[in-house]
Amino acid sequence: MMSKRVVIIPCFGEGHFTSLQIDNLMSIISPDIIIYNEGLFPAGPENKGGIDTNFQKEFCYQNTNLAWDTELVQHAIKEAQLRFPNTKIIWNQMNYKTTDANLCYVEAVSNFSELGIEINEGDIIFPLEGDVFFHEDDVLLLNEYLEKLRPNDGLQAPYIDFMENQYYVEGTALNTNTIHYRRIAIKFGTWDYYKSIVVNFMSQKYPLTMFPKYIFHYAWWRPGKYKQLRIAQLRRDPEYHNNFLAGLELAKECKDINIVVRPTRSENDPTRYICKIDILHPKEITKHINYIK
Numbered sequence: 001m002m003s004k005r006v007v008i009i010p011c012f013g014e015g016h017f018t019s020l021q022i023d024n025l026m027s028i029i030s031p032d033i034i035i036y037n038e039g040l041f042p043a044g045p046e047n048k049g050g051i052d053t054n055f056q057k058e059f060c061y062q063n064t065n066l067a068w069d070t071e072l073v074q075h076a077i078k079e080a081q082l083r084f085p086n087t088k089i090i091w092n093q094m095n096y097k098t099t100d101a102n103l104c105y106v107e108a109v110s111n112f113s114e115l116g117i118e119i120n121e122g123d124i125i126f127p128l129e130g131d132v133f134f135h136e137d138d139v140l141l142l143n144e145y146l147e148k149l150r151p152n153d154g155l156q157a158p159y160i161d162f163m164e165n166q167y168y169v170e171g172t173a174l175n176t177n178t179i180h181y182r183r184i185a186i187k188f189g190t191w192d193y194y195k196s197i198v199v200n201f202m203s204q205k206y207p208l209t210m211f212p213k214y215i216f217h218y219a220w221w222r223p224g225k226y227k228q229l230r231i232a233q234l235r236r237d238p239e240y241h242n243n244f245l246a247g248l249e250l251a252k253e254c255k256d257i258n259i260v261v262r263p264t265r266s267e268n269d270p271t272r273y274i275c276k277i278d279i280l281h282p283k284e285i286t287k288h289i290n291y292i293k
Contacts, residue, residue, distance in 0.1 A: 003122035004032040010094065010108035012040050013059060013229045014130035015072035016289065017218070021133065022080045022089065024284040028134040028142065029126060031087060033117060034080075036130070038073060039094030040065040041104045044233045046202070059229050066093060068225070090115060105201035110194070121151050123188045127198050131218045132159070133282040138213040145211050151189030154197060156181045157211040161219040163274045164251040165292050166281050168259065170219075171270035174277065178270055180204055184215060216282055220248065221290040240264075247274060254292065 007025055011018075018036070025031060040060065044051055061070045077091045092115060096104045109127035112119050119125070124146060134142065145155055158179045161170040172178035183206050186197055200206060222230050227248075231241050240262070247261030251274060258273045265272040285291055 003120070003124065005029055005124045005126070006033045006035070006112070006117070006119070007031045007126040007128060008035040008037065008109045008112075009128050009130050010037045010039070010041075010105060011067075011073065011130035012038060012045075013067040013069060013226060015067070015069035015076065016223060016226060017131055017221075018073050018076040019080065020284045020287055021130065022076065022084075024133045024282055025126075026084055026087065027136060027284075028139050031126070033088045033090070035090045035092065035112075035115065035117075036073065036077060037092050037094045037108045037111065038066055038070060039096060039108075040067070041099075041101050042096055043099040043101060044235075045101055046234065055232055059225075059232065064093070065095065067229075102199050102201045106195055106199050109198050110191075119188055121189055124149070125186050125188055125194070126184060127186065128184070129217075131221070133216040133218070133285055135213070135216065135280070135282050137280070141213060142211065145209065146185060146187075149185070149187040149209070151187050152193040153189075154186035154206070154208040155184050155211045156206045156208040157184050157213060157215045159217040160214045161217050163220040163261075164248045165221070165254070165290050166285075167254050167276050167278060167292070168251040168274045169277055171258070171273035171275050174275070175270065181206065181210070182215070182217075183208055184211060216285065218285065218288075218290075221288060223289050 007029060022034060025034060040051065042051060059068055060066060061068050074091050077089055081089050094108055096107060098104060159182050160173045163169060182204050183197055186194055188194060197206060243263055244261045247259045250256060250259050257276050260272055261274050262272050
């Protein structure tokens with residue numbers, strides 16, 4: 001039996017990326033199956049709560065746990081199904097059985113049997129998020145690393161968190177001592193092993209082989225209402241949010257090398273800043289509204 005590649009992505013309120021991300025996944029990973037599991041984590045993606053009636057009225061579609069932009073997501077998937085007829089591309093609504101974000105993530109990247117998909121030893125699963133992209137220059141090296149994996153092993157990679165546009169990143173992003181890493185692929189062996197990896201959604205600590213290329217994480221590319229959603233999900237002091245948003249506005253001008261977004265932190269603390277860089281981005285993301293032409 002031929003092994004297969006399966007991408008599985010929990011999502012909520014990321015429809016501005018969906019079409020572009022599918023194109024990116026197809027060109028880099030060439031998956032046999034792509035799954036978008038849409039639904040609101042009951043306590044939010046960081047377990048911070050705040051998912052009350054007002055939140056649901058503002059950001060959910062009618063009286064569901066789907067995001068207000070679900071029609072955009074579903075349209076992007078239907079359109080992709082026509083463009084990529086040899087790949088099974090699935091949209092599915094999630095109704096989580098738990099409130100813990102770690103366990104929600106496990107549920108959202110493990111529900112293959114419910115979707116009629118059989119996972120076998122040797123299949124490569126890519127448990128990702130709706131705002132991550134791979135660079136086309138890395139495809140050959142990625143395939144080399146994937147081919148070397150054995151069952152019950154996987155890859156992690158450094159994530160660059162982009163802020164507002166292609167020129168600014170978190171101050172921790174380009175320092176190997178402070179950049180964060182996330183799992184990008186797991187070669188399936190057993191369910192116990194697979195779930196022991198993906199349950200680390202919050203800690204992002206993984207005993208996996210390191211892939212030495214950056215993954216592009218457009219964490220704060222949030223146009224319009226999408227930015228309001230992210231602020232609502234991150235329950236912090238209003239002054240914190242005001243300072244952070246002011247920094248993102250400055251980033252639109254592309255002038256300063258360092259922009260202070262967390263002024264209460266030490267001048268020696270890299271999390272105080274977002275920093276200007278200039279690197280090549282995946283070709284698909286150049287079509288996004290936040291990409292400065």
